[in-house]
Amino acid sequence: MMARNKKLLLLPGDGIGPEVMAEVRRVIDWFDKERALGFDIEEGLVGGASYDQHGTPLTDGTMDLALECDAVLFGAVGGPKWDDLDFSVKPERGLLRLRKDMDLFANLRPAVVFGPLAEASTLKPEIVRGLDIMIVRELTGGIYFGEPRGVETLPDGTRRGVNTEVYTTPEVERVGRVAFELAKKRRGLLHSIEKANVMESGLMWREDMQALHDREFSDVELQHMYADNAAMQLVRDPQQFDVMVAGNLFGDILSDCAAMLTGSLGMLPSASLGAADETGRRQALYEPVHGSAPDIAGEGKANPIAMLTSYAMMLRYSFDMPEEAGLVETAIDNVLAGGLRTGDIMQTGKARVSTKVMGEAIVAELNQVAEAA
Ligand code: IPM
Numbered sequence: 001m002m003a004r005n006k007k008l009l010l011l012p013g014d015g016i017g018p019e020v021m022a023e024v025r026r027v028i029d030w031f032d033k034e035r036a037l038g039f040d041i042e043e044g045l046v047g048g049a050s051y052d053q054h055g056t057p058l059t060d061g062t063m064d065l066a067l068e069c070d071a072v073l074f075g076a077v078g079g080p081k082w083d084d085l086d087f088s089v090k091p092e093r094g095l096l097r098l099r100k101d102m103d104l105f106a107n108l109r110p111a112v113v114f115g116p117l118a119e120a121s122t123l124k125p126e127i128v129r130g131l132d133i134m135i136v137r138e139l140t141g142g143i144y145f146g147e148p149r150g151v152e153t154l155p156d157g158t159r160r161g162v163n164t165e166v167y168t169t170p171e172v173e174r175v176g177r178v179a180f181e182l183a184k185k186r187r188g189l190l191h192s193i194e195k196a197n198v199m200e201s202g203l204m205w206r207e208d209m210q211a212l213h214d215r216e217f218s219d220v221e222l223q224h225m226y227a228d229n230a231a232m233q234l235v236r237d238p239q240q241f242d243v244m245v246a247g248n249l250f251g252d253i254l255s256d257c258a259a260m261l262t263g264s265l266g267m268l269p270s271a272s273l274g275a276a277d278e279t280g281r282r283q284a285l286y287e288p289v290h291g292s293a294p295d296i297a298g299e300g301k302a303n304p305i306a307m308l309t310s311y312a313m314m315l316r317y318s319f320d321m322p323e324e325a326g327l328v329e330t331a332i333d334n335v336l337a338g339g340l341r342t343g344d345i346m347q348t349g350k351a352r353v354s355t356k357v358m359g360e361a362i363v364a365e366l367n368q369v370a371e372a373a
């Protein structure tokens with residue numbers, strides 16, 4: 001019997017999304033040709049691109065495709081063109097619906113400093129060299145989805161805006177388990193982030209994480225930290241962290257901060273995972289953290305590396321192919337060591353190249369790395 005090809009859905013989206021996705025295509029083709037890793041590929045619209053075509057940032061048909069396939073590769077959504085749209089059809093709603101309907105509660109955002117880029121960070125190289133942090137962000141709850149929400153006009157004409165931070169213990173525990181499991185495979189240290197000093201839901205988060213630790217993960221060291229302090233510690237001494245776990249909003253903010261330690265937002269990939277079913281299969285979406293960068297869209301300036309490392313995360317987490325993932329990462333490391341840079345990570349004495357040249361160089365390097373392996 002022939003094994004069924006794995007099915008991928010590519011959602012390039014808006015802004016620089018299509019440009020960085022085009023470079024992933026190159027890598028997909030390389031693995032197809034050189035490693036007989038054939039995927040059945042579907043492509044769909046999301047965000048503003050979908051709104052322009054269908055009047056909605058995600059159609060039901062595309063949502064169904066996402067649920068059916070083995071993994072989704074996502075580019076980016078949003079841009080000033082759609083700023084004035086009603087909240088319900090903003091490009092970002094497409095991404096939020098994917099996360100919610102696929103139940104992708106665990107968002108893994110690794111902040112790793114590639115050796116050749118230690119000098120490209122805005123922080124001193126000795127602070128970031130060798131940095132390897134994994135941020136686990138809860139992705140389907142908290143203030144992003146909590147009810148009540150909205151803006152109302154009071155009888156006296158005053159407007160009142162509301163969003164609600166909500167977590168249940170099972171929601172805290174399921175993301176907590178993912179974080180503890182990752183910590184176990186790494187340095188065995190987990191920082192849990194909240195504002196237990198001002199938020200009841202934060203205090204509950206802290207208590208639930210502690211109880212989970214004591215019950216199931218006493219072999220991992222658990223530290224609790226307030227979110228504001230965590231932001232400060234990330235830029236003061238990031239190496240103190242191994243794995244960090246946070247709710248949706250704090251995780252959003254801290255992961256941007258951590259991304260910048262690595263030299264550029266253009267370097268940070270992410271994996272968004274659901275729960276595993278009986279067969280071990282889980283819903284999964286992979287996306288760069290950088291967003292749509294409308295200011296440079298269409299100019300060939302975007303850094304494709306976060307999109308390519310997102311693809312590597314897909315190989316690792318959806319298809320259990322750590323060696324193949326490693327090939328991609330090594331090729332990137334080598335190309336950076338060779339001195340090629342997109343604008344966002346440009347340093348004096350290095351060669352500034354376009355999105356496409358960077359992608360092509362990484363694919364060429366894949367050949368070298370595969371031969372040497
Ligand atoms: C992210 C982004 C999204 C978020 C936006 C685009 C909805 O900032 O993935 O970090 O806030 O979650």
Ligand code: MG
Nearest residue numbers: 252253256289
């Ligand atoms: Mg963000």
